[in-house]
Amino acid sequence: QVQLVDSGGGLVQAGGSLRLSCAASGRTFSSFTMGWFRQAPGKEREFLAAIAWSTLRTYYADTLKGRFVIARDNGKNGVYLQMNSLKPEDTAVYYCAARYGSDPVVAATEQYDYWGQGTQVTVSS
Secondary structure, eight states, rough: OOOEEOOOOOEEEEOEEEEEEEESSSSSSEEEEEEEEOOOOOSOEEEEEEEEETTTOEEEEGTTTOOOOEEEEEGGTEEEEEEOSSOOGGGGEEEEEEEEEOOOOOOGGGGGOEEOOOOOEEEOO
């Protein structure tokens, strides 16, 4: 059974950085794509970034403007999201997700099959 465990959230000042981690277990993920989403209060879940597990090909939401980086974390059998130049509007619950398929250019939440429990990120002004 696939399990995704998100961690690394917290409180940070505007302009700071955080690294979120997603530990994946339950199967071999070589044919999977891993993604990060976020959901702010009263808003829909929003796609941020995705990475194909085997090819390491990445895809980002245009709105991030290069502030976030997704990468595989081989040591933890998962992925991480490095977030830089954080803004108060980045405050949200952040979720790791996984889908079967090697094309990372998929942003729709309904295309992802597995989800982590979420980790809260709060950016103070």
